[in-house]
Amino acid sequence: MHANREPAKHRTGQHLAATIAIAIAGSFGTVSNALAVEIASGDWTVDVGGIVNTYYTSVSCSGDAVGGPALAGKALGCSGENNKTTIGNGLLPSGLITKFKTSQNGLEIGGTIGIMVAAAQSSAIASNSEVDVRQAFFTIGTAEAGTLKIGRDYGIFASNAILNDMTLIGAGAPTQATQRGRVTLGHIGAGYTYLNNYGQLSYTSPVLGQGFTFTGGLMSPVDAGAYSSKSYPQFQGQLAWATGGFKAWVGVVSQKFYGAGGSGGSFDANAAEIGATFNSGPFGLLVNYEDGKGLGILTEGDEGPINGRAYLIQGTYKLNDKLKFGLNYGESRNSDNNATNAALNASFKSNSNVTGGLYYALTKSVTLAGELGETRSKDYLGNTAKQFGGSFGGIIFF
Template structure:
């Protein structure tokens, strides 16, 4: 059953946070925990502004239509309250999880008062012999290991103003990996054995964001396998879905694979992840049509003191083909200091440079700064 809550558990472990509040109600064990964070971010945009599509470093996205923008809002994670209930009945472990989130920043002083972000609402059923079955809404598998290992998960990464207002920053989403997404799903996880775990899931098909392509008649398929060893972890994933064109016109098939690894040696950590395929999308499934794409993220960290970690990572999302002004690539390099004030509170300072290049022509650039903190409880 532990695999069903891998994302929640990994977030808490990454932050070194205190455990959630646990109490008992009849035969159920209840747990309530959450995340609260806020960051002062500033972006400044320069270079060509003729790059079209999801050019993260452009004035349109990076600086929300201006040469520079200041936002006090969420980092890569939202504010969230997560409740989990567990019990064991007739030889089965049963668990139900509900996560409700909210954004800090908005474009005005009213709109976010009723803006609720529900990313998780699922149940798992299983035991040590059969593994577990998950039913409901949860994060995807493809890209899960990349974003969990990204040091900017606790910070901001690329503080793209267009997404931070009313939602979150992007970390390396769109410039290193595609967002793992949240889906209605039915998933099966094998029993974990010797550090090896494997999950396969049918996801509710989604439409390609910002396009006329739709997912209709067949589910999306995702799978993830991983193996832990002393000082490290390796993983591999895949995803596949057919998109149909409007009015019975030709569609395309999204298909991609992922490989990654992380290693820790004393105070030093290294990680790398690569995704490659067709129709993966810059930010989310299929948003760049049927173009071929490669996403790469590499990272190095140093635990300088028991409380302070320094990190540097670089990522790029690169597309093939396209018209002259279409997006060729987004890249981001981020340097960060992550200071554990307490076991629940992490203070973060990051500087970053995001670059967007067209198929032909000059690039757009965005410099970013972020300072703030995150609390896990």
């Protein structure tokens, strides 16, 4: 950096950053005027901003023992206890987001580095030093040709579901096994799979005729349980269409998995999604549906070669300029009860979650949120586990 840098300037009237992490946050509306610090030197501009949030969550778990990724079960939902309290992050982590951009040789060049950290640990003595670098990428493009992204960033598949989930700035399903040391889950595993972070080469088109946009990418393939990746990348793609207050999309994800250690049992994970949002005046609606082999519950392939499906339905209403109410319901499930599911996933069937929330914009940068919800997990043996939870706290975007 140069000693003759111009003084720092504050930017107003923009989203915090043009990345999924910040676009997710900014999309809710109450934080669309978030501030960032902008530093300019020569042809370069660097923006520094971030997120800090913490929520008091209290949960109780009851019912039967359910194996597999049972989010309502005592092991995951309440960290092995009947009741549990954590004061930690909601669905978003806390983090420092740095953006940079310049124009060179007729190309728009930019990038983002996002460094995240958790608020709560199981120990007050141990250092909170685990850093989660979710983003480290740069982009090259033009308005006419579109944009190429190179580096580590969020994926494409399931991005619209979490992007429009009202619990994004709250907690959603307050799964205690993940809130300590990381974040809660919103509707991840109970309405949609996580969009994940990948090393990637991806492309986003300019807005095409009639409002269509295409995004596609080659992602670094992932391992999942007893299955591993080899020479083939993962592919994700999405075609979206927007007009007025309506937006619709279709998406796909595909990867080949192999039995670990050459044990055989390879399978192709191929899943698709379709969804839409509609906003008119104070009302907002969201529907999203995912289906496919190897879809997984939390992430692709985590249930093995099992057919899965997930859906999320949500309605929101702005009571006034400050206060929004919302109610949503989601479910993720393994659709088949067979020997493979029994062997790999303890005959796991489904997670579902219903959440009601109030979100109050205290200022243009600070939102306070309170939520109540219930998560249920079932298996194909007839067992049901329940988690009831509530959360309240706040989030700031700067």
